[in-house]
Amino acid sequence: MENLIFSLNASLPIFFTMLLGYFFRYTGLMDEMFVKKMNKFVFRAALPVLLFQDLATVDFRSAWDIRFVLFCFLATLISILAVSGFSMFLRDRSIQGEFIQASYRSSAAILGIAFIQNIYGGAGMAPLMIVATVPLYNIIAVVVLTVMKPERGRLGRQMFLDTMKGIATNPILLGILAGIAWSLLGLPVPVIMEKTMKNVAVLATPLGLMAMGAAFDRKKAGEKLWPALAATFIKLVLLAAVFLPIAVGMGFVREKLVAILVMLGSATTVSSYIMAKSMGHEGTLTSSVVMLTTFCSAFTLTGWLYLLRTLGLV
Numbered sequence: 001m002e003n004l005i006f007s008l009n010a011s012l013p014i015f016f017t018m019l020l021g022y023f024f025r026y027t028g029l030m031d032e033m034f035v036k037k038m039n040k041f042v043f044r045a046a047l048p049v050l051l052f053q054d055l056a057t058v059d060f061r062s063a064w065d066i067r068f069v070l071f072c073f074l075a076t077l078i079s080i081l082a083v084s085g086f087s088m089f090l091r092d093r094s095i096q097g098e099f100i101q102a103s104y105r106s107s108a109a110i111l112g113i114a115f116i117q118n119i120y121g122g123a124g125m126a127p128l129m130i131v132a133t134v135p136l137y138n139i140i141a142v143v144v145l146t147v148m149k150p151e152r153g154r155l156g157r158q159m160f161l162d163t164m165k166g167i168a169t170n171p172i173l174l175g176i177l178a179g180i181a182w183s184l185l186g187l188p189v190p191v192i193m194e195k196t197m198k199n200v201a202v203l204a205t206p207l208g209l210m211a212m213g214a215a216f217d218r219k220k221a222g223e224k225l226w227p228a229l230a231a232t233f234i235k236l237v238l239l240a241a242v243f244l245p246i247a248v249g250m251g252f253v254r255e256k257l258v259a260i261l262v263m264l265g266s267a268t269t270v271s272s273y274i275m276a277k278s279m280g281h282e283g284t285l286t287s288s289v290v291m292l293t294t295f296c297s298a299f300t301l302t303g304w305l306y307l308l309r310t311l312g313l314v
Helices: 002-026 032-056 066-087 093-104 108-120 126-147 157-168 171-184 191-201 204-215 218-223 225-249 254-265 270-278 284-310
Strands: none
Touching: 002 204, 002 284, 032 126, 032 171, 032 191, 032 204, 032 270, 066 093, 066 126, 066 225, 066 254, 093 126, 093 225, 093 270, 093 284, 126 171, 126 270, 204 270, 204 284, 225 254, 225 284, 254 284, 270 284
16 A cells, blocks of 8 residues: 555656646646747756756766666667567557657656655665666657658658757757766766756756646547557556566566666656657657556556565565
């Protein structure tokens, strides 16, 4: 019961913040232009600062575990390749990029640390899981969303150059690279800089969630219900069912296993919607998957955690 209450406390406020955005749009407090500006601000400023802040303050050297990092990286990469294969069965190819991203991309940075802290009282292996997965999440997302735009043309030299330019100038990737470099160089984070970053970074999640809710279209979401349900099943159940037994077989337990669980089976991150919308995609499928996985993960994560505790693994 305690685990269920924790999961509900972690996920339902996110879900209700999305509903607030929908309510504000319905009542006219937010209009389409305002929502577009919010998405742009989160994508270009708040989210890159949040990722920089998360990574710049991680001490990678003291907690480095190459075996754990490689497992997280390879499990994520294989998941992406598998989901890309599943996406070939979609009738509507215009949503292929959104489907791939929404099916693999977890709320690792935000939910991961909170989940592990609640169980063990500290961040545990979450920072290493983040460095093994978050850069890969974002690099692949930029590639997929650039190559698989709804109006994409044939793959050629110009498309390749546009894709490379999109990767090189993506604000989220620049934030990640800057954060990793800052940490590896051992540079201090002055108090003034830390507080200023925090003031900007704290805006990323609530503004992104409300923008998503405000842009939510019930009619379009209904048209994409089956792809959304498929992506939700993959995100919350299938990936964890495949890779958790492998992780246990490799000897990962306690904090490491919980970090892997969050990596595999947590809700699709809100930043996936921000990226999809900002890179020329409709965003309806992504917002539907984020809402479904956010609500359902309170129960699926609790179920996985209960199973692992019953087996004496966490």
